[in-house]
Amino acid sequence: MNGPLALSPAMADAVGRWLEGEAGTRDRSPHTISAYRDDAIAFLSFLGGYHGQAATPKSLSGLKQTDMRAFAAAERERGLSARSLARRLSAIRSFLRFLSDREGFDLSAALSARGPKYKRSLPRPLAQDQARALLDEAGSHHPKPWIAARDAAVLTLLYGCGLRISEALSLQGHDWPLAETLTIRGKGGRERMVPVLPVARDAIAGYLELCPWPMDPDEALFRGARGGALRAGVLERAVASMRQSLGLPPTATPHAMRHSFATHLLSAGGDLRTIQELLGHASLSTTQVYTGVDDAHLLAVYRKAHPRR
Structure with missing residues (x-):
């Protein structure tokens, strides 16, 4: 397999316009936009080496699940964690949805490729x-x-x-x-x-x-x-x-x-949606990890205190 190829001008323009939309309409932070750019370039560069020619918007119309799986396998082989890969694939899917809407082709088959499963680690609060x-x-x-x-x-x-x-x-x-x-x-x-x-x-x-x-x-x-x-x-x-x-x-x-x-707010009866707003989480699912912490604490107390332990 040849090494990754440079992006074509049309593809570079597509990536730029996608990032502009993410920054302007979705209020992404500069750090997130920079990460998204790296994600897209890594994927498109991989496709260039994988297929032996620079990826273009037109060539992506034939993207398959096998391409997505090959990219995921290559990323894992070079040491990317399951969690980092899942985040990278999420950004790539966002770009592909943008491109398919703009160019008018169907990428549903490629987008249906499953990302890696990983266990989200629980936060480590203090007592x-x-x-x-x-x-x-x-x-x-x-x-x-x-x-x-x-x-x-x-x-x-x-x-x-x-x-x-x-x-x-x-x-x-x-x-x-x-x-x-x-x-x-x-x-x-x-x-x-x-x-x-x-x-x-x-x-x-x-x-x-x-x-x-x-x-x-x-x-x-x-x-x-x-x-x-x-x-x-x-x-x-x-x-x-x-x-x-x-x-x-x-x-x-x-x-x-x-x-x-x-x-500690959750343990005291705080409402999850209110805690989400106080923390500034964009998604409630991010805040829900704290319910796992609270459940783990309750289970530990139960196991310690139950008379039949």
């Missing part, structure tokens, strides 16, 4: 006492009180509001003081409103009282040791040190605080 212990530790873990207060404030936002670490670190001076609700722009540019608990507001206020850097409306709210924007890696390393002190598992990361937010 409520572990989350509290981590927040307490954050408030005293660093010899510089303002840095300890900063880390505690960020982790309180992650746990109290369900923010992603990137969302918390994107806050700027003009966002302070926080109102009762906060508008967050998350993945895919989707905006959501999240309630701000008084404890989170108080934690940030405590950090700002100690912070040696002046508050600038156009600068990051959370500062690094030298005054620049706090980087996620700095907080991740700090949490790694804290979890060692507390004897917490390696899964105790900043992102685990967001998982804990969702899981």
